[in-house]
Amino acid sequence: MAKPTLAFRNPPDWSxxxxxxxxxxxxxxxxxxxxxxxxxxxxxxxxxxxxxxxxSIENPGLHFKLPFGIDTVETLPVKRQLKMEFxxxxxxxxxxxxxxxxxxxxxxxxxxxxxxxxxALVEWVVQYSxxxxxxxxxxxxxxxxxxxxxxxxxxxxxxxxxxxxxxITTGRQExxxxxxxxxxxxxxxxxxxxxxxxxxxxxxxxxxxxQDSFNEVNKAQQDREKMINIANGEYNKVIPRAxxxxxxxxxxxEGYKLKRINEAAGDVAAFKAQLVEYLKAPEVxxxxxxxxxxxxxxxxxxxxxxxxxxxxxxxxxxxGAGIGGGK
Amino acid sequence: xxxxxxLILVGGLxxxxxxxxxxxxxxxxxxxxxxxxxxxxxxPVTEPGLHFKTPFVQExxxxxxxxxxxxxxxxxxxxxxxxxxxxxxxxxxxxSNPGRYFEKVGLERRALSRLEDIIGSEVRTAxxxxxxxxxxxxxxxxxxxxxxxxxxxxxxxxxxxTRGRRALQKDILNAAAPKLTELGxxxxxxxxxxxxxxxxxxxxxxxxxxxxxxxxxxxxRSEGEGEAAKINGRRGRDLKEVESEAYKxxxxxxxxxDAEASRIYAEAYNQSPEAQDFYGFMKTLDTYRTILGNQTxxxxxxxxxxxxxxxxxxx
Numbered sequence: 001m002a003k004p005t006l007a008f009r010n011p012p013d014w015s016x017x018x019x020x021x022x023x024x025x026x027x028x029x030x031x032x033x034x035x036x037x038x039x040x041x042x043x044x045x046x047x048x049x050x051x052x053x054x055x056s057i058e059n060p061g062l063h064f065k066l067p068f069g070i071d072t073v074e075t076l077p078v079k080r081q082l083k084m085e086f087x088x089x090x091x092x093x094x095x096x097x098x099x100x101x102x103x104x105x106x107x108x109x110x111x112x113x114x115x116x117x118x119x120a121l122v123e124w125v126v127q128y129s130x131x132x133x134x135x136x137x138x139x140x141x142x143x144x145x146x147x148x149x150x151x152x153x154x155x156x157x158x159x160x161x162x163x164x165x166x167x168i169t170t171g172r173q174e175x176x177x178x179x180x181x182x183x184x185x186x187x188x189x190x191x192x193x194x195x196x197x198x199x200x201x202x203x204x205x206x207x208x209x210x211q212d213s214f215n216e217v218n219k220a221q222q223d224r225e226k227m228i229n230i231a232n233g234e235y236n237k238v239i240p241r242a243x244x245x246x247x248x249x250x251x252x253x254e255g256y257k258l259k260r261i262n263e264a265a266g267d268v269a270a271f272k273a274q275l276v277e278y279l280k281a282p283e284v285x286x287x288x289x290x291x292x293x294x295x296x297x298x299x300x301x302x303x304x305x306x307x308x309x310x311x312x313x314x315x316x317x318x319x320g321a322g323i324g325g326g327k
Numbered sequence: 328x329x330x331x332x333x334l335i336l337v338g339g340l341x342x343x344x345x346x347x348x349x350x351x352x353x354x355x356x357x358x359x360x361x362x363x364x365x366x367x368x369x370x371p372v373t374e375p376g377l378h379f380k381t382p383f384v385q386e387x388x389x390x391x392x393x394x395x396x397x398x399x400x401x402x403x404x405x406x407x408x409x410x411x412x413x414x415x416x417x418x419x420x421x422x423s424n425p426g427r428y429f430e431k432v433g434l435e436r437r438a439l440s441r442l443e444d445i446i447g448s449e450v451r452t453a454x455x456x457x458x459x460x461x462x463x464x465x466x467x468x469x470x471x472x473x474x475x476x477x478x479x480x481x482x483x484x485x486x487x488x489t490r491g492r493r494a495l496q497k498d499i500l501n502a503a504a505p506k507l508t509e510l511g512x513x514x515x516x517x518x519x520x521x522x523x524x525x526x527x528x529x530x531x532x533x534x535x536x537x538x539x540x541x542x543x544x545x546x547x548r549s550e551g552e553g554e555a556a557k558i559n560g561r562r563g564r565d566l567k568e569v570e571s572e573a574y575k576x577x578x579x580x581x582x583x584x585d586a587e588a589s590r591i592y593a594e595a596y597n598q599s600p601e602a603q604d605f606y607g608f609m610k611t612l613d614t615y616r617t618i619l620g621n622q623t624x625x626x627x628x629x630x631x632x633x634x635x636x637x638x639x640x641x642x
Contacts, residue, residue, distance in 0.1 A: 052354035053375035108401075111523055113412075113463050115471050117486065118536050119524065138355045140419075141393040149398065149417045153518045157465040157492065160522075163472065164536075190419070191394075209533045213540035220544035224551030231558035235565075242566050246573030253577040257584035264588035268595040271606065278605050286608065293612040294633050303624035306634055 035067040043079040047133050048072070057133060074137060078130045081197060084148060086110065086155070087123035088202065111207070112156055118164040119210075123202040126151050126183070128194050136193030143192040150190065151199075154182045164206065168214075172201050349382040358425045360388045371425040388429065394421050394515065395435075397442045403525045404451050406459045411528050414462075415521035416450055416499075418442065420507070420514050428511030441510060446517055449502045453495050461495060462522055464488035492519060 039062050040046040046058040048065060049072045058073075065071035082098075087110030089099030100106050110121045128147065130136050136143055158179045162171055180199040187194055206214045278285045298304060344350070352375075353359050359372040363385050372378060373392065380387070401415040420442065422428045432438045454462060467488040496517055504514040524532050596606040619625065627634055 049355060049375075051375075051377035052352040052357070053377075054355050108521065108523075111521075113522055113524065115464060115469075117459065117463065117532075119529070119532060139393060141356070141391060141395050146396055146419070149396070149518075149520050152520045153417075156519070156522065160463040160492065161466050161469045161471075166472065206536070207533060210536045210540065213537040213544075217540050217544045217547070220547035224547045224554075227551035227555040228558070231555035231562075235558055235562040238562055239565050239569065242569045246569050249573050250576050250580070253580035253584075257580050257587070260584040260588040261591065264591040268591050271595055271609070274609070275602055275605055279601060282601075289609070289612060291633070293615055297615050297619045298625075300620050301623050301625055302621050305624075305626045306629065307626060308629045 032067040035065075035069065037062060037064050038073050039063070040073075040075055041077075044075045044077045045133055046073045046075045047137055049074075054134065054138070076130050076133045076136065078133060081127055081129055084126045084128070084144075084151065085123075086125070086148075086151060087121070109152060112159045114159055114164045114167055115161050116163040119207045120159065120164050120167045121203070121205045121207060122155065122159060122167065123204070124151075124155060124179075125198075125200045125202060126196065127198040127200075128196050130193060131195040132193035134193070135191055139191040139193065143194060146190060147187065147192060147194060150186050151183060154179050154186065157182065168204055168206060172204065176201055344382055348385075348387075349379055351378055351380060351387045352376065353378060354389075356391065356393050358390045358392045358422065360390065360425060360429050361385045362388055367426060367429060371429075373425075390422055390425050390429065391435070392422070394419050396420075397439055397446070398520075399443060399447060399450075401521065401523075402447065402450070404454050406454055406462060407456055408458045410459045411525040412454070412459065412462070413521070413523045413525050414450060414454060414519060416446065416517055417520050418446055418514060418517040420512050422511060423508070423513035424511035426511070427509075431510045432512070438510070438512060441507070442512075442514075445503050445506050446499065446514075449499045450517070452502070453499050457490065457495060460486045460488045461490050462492060462519070465492040467491040495519075 038046065040058055040060045042060045044060065046063065048055040048058060050066065051070060052072075055071065063073075065073060085099040087106055089101075089106060100109060110123050112120055112122055114120050126147070140146055158175050159167055162175065167175065176199055180196060183199060184196045187196055205211065351359070353372055355375045357375070359378075361368045361372070361380055363381075368385060371390075396417060396419055398417045399415065401413045403411055403413050405411050420438075428438070432441070467490065496519065499517045500514060503517065507514050523529075596602055629635060
């Protein structure tokens with residue numbers, strides 16, 4: 001009896017179907033191979049869960065795990081220093097939670113009330129790292145969001161205990177110190193598995209609307225200094241010069257005194273010497289001196305008339321002599 | 328007994344079990360409640376790992392085991408001293424009683440809404456019962472430095488708080504937590520994230536700040552003017568002092584000079600009658616030399632000693 005034939009013209013070649021038998025196992029093997037290994041980056045650690053239960057923590061490198069999703073691995077960048085910015089945001093951050101994306105939120109982050117019931121705008125940065133991967137993953141659902149909220153709460157606590165002047169000028173270091181201590185306290189209390197490395201204040205300003213008046217205060221302080229400096233300058237211009245002139249006048253007077261005394265001493269010495277000579281021959285010296293004096297004087301006179309008592313007619317003819325009467 | 332049929336049977340059974348959901352995993356962060364036809368069955372499963380359940384009939388409901396966060400929206404509310412502020416709070420909570428939570432709340436969305444209602448109202452109550460300074464200050468023992476530059480102005484007065492923010496937060500927690508335990512929720516804490524002046528009030532605050540600063544600036548300027556005036560006055564006084572001292576000294580010296588010279592002269596010229604005589608004689612001759620010059624005309628007589636030789640000889 002002939003084999004029953006099917007309706008087709010060309011019956012399928014069932015021998016080729018044998019290959020299909022191996023397709024499903026092949027796919028399974030492929031999936032197994034792909035899900036059997038994983039790498040932990042150099043700056044991270046891997047937390048391995050088996051059927052959802054914590055299994056181990058693995059260091060950087062290539063590792064094997066059970067395939068088909070039996071083992072799952074979560075890698076955390078434990079060696080990397082992470083950063084959070086408040087009140088501002090630098091472009092190009094790789095971590096999405098580093099700063100708030102909307103301008104409005106950033107403005108809200110930096111606006112605060114100070115202890116003297118004034119207002120200020122404070123920008124700051126928190127630097128932290130993951131230091132307990134197990135705690136980080138299994139204790140709090142959103143540890144980094146919680147850290148952001150805590151940072152804001154802590155900063156406002158610290159600012160709320162200080163005056164606006166302390167916040168803007170004198171108290172910056174103290175604020176950073178206080179805030180980082182408090183943040184570490186709360187981070188430990190909240191079991192975030194994070195380590196706070198540093199907290200830094202960035203721009204701190206009075207609110208925009210009052211900035212001009214704050215600048216005015218600085219300017220007024222400078223004006224005060226300027227006024228005092230000008231007055232001192234004037235003083236230093238006038239007084240030393242007056243003192244110099246006074247010293248000069250006094251020196252001149254002292255010179256005058258010296259001159260007069262020396263001149264007097266000189267005159268007196270000359271006189272004394274002459275006196276000695278005079279006393280030796282008074283009459284003769286007297287006559288000599290007299291005649292010498294006349295010899296000096298008379299030639300210089302404009303007009304000289306020598307009259308004798310016998311000559312009387314001359315008198316009326318003297319020009320402009322103005323002598324009336326006889327001798 | 329053929330091996331192949333047995334393998335196929337076992338394999339088929341496994342597939343049926345797995346497909347029907349006989350196995351389930353519980354993650355480290357989860358608590359699982361099994362339900363049968365919608366009703367919870369057994370205790371909540373908290374141990375992580377692989378577990379068994381009845382396939383097809385029992386369902387897995389997962390609840391969060393970790394600490395959860397609630398972040399309230401900023402809300403405007405008045406303080407006891409009628410200042411309107413915008414308060415933004417956040418809280419931590421966890422599902423402390425999974426069974427009760429599952430029963431009463433079920434969805435997290437509903438839990439958040441209940442938290443909003445309860446915590447929100449307690450925050451309002453607390454804020455309304457305290458003055459603004461109590462909300463702002465945390466460490467009430469910290470004494471604010473007086474605004475030194477504003478000494479003497481209204482800006483130098485600082486307010487003090489008696490309770491402070493931490494006490495307020497505790498009040499809110501103590502009031503809200505009991506209302507949540509009946510839902511299987513444990514409220515761990517409530518904190519203030521942000522406090523700001525509300526938009527209408529902020530204008531007044533800025534005005535006050537501006538006028539404070541203006542007072543301070545004015546004070547600096549008038550201090551400067553005062554100091555400068557003092558220095559200028561001192562300059563005038565010191566100048567007069569220097570000049571008059573110098574004048575006095577100069578006059579003294581000149582006086583001394585003249586006196587000493589006179590003394591020297593007098594001592595010499597008065598030492599004896601002869602000296603006096605001689606001095607008078609010499610001085611007179613010097614005077615002749617000085618006063619008689621080319622402006623003078625003289626009439627001299629032969630009687631004089633000088634010209635006696637010219638006298639007409641007596642007949």
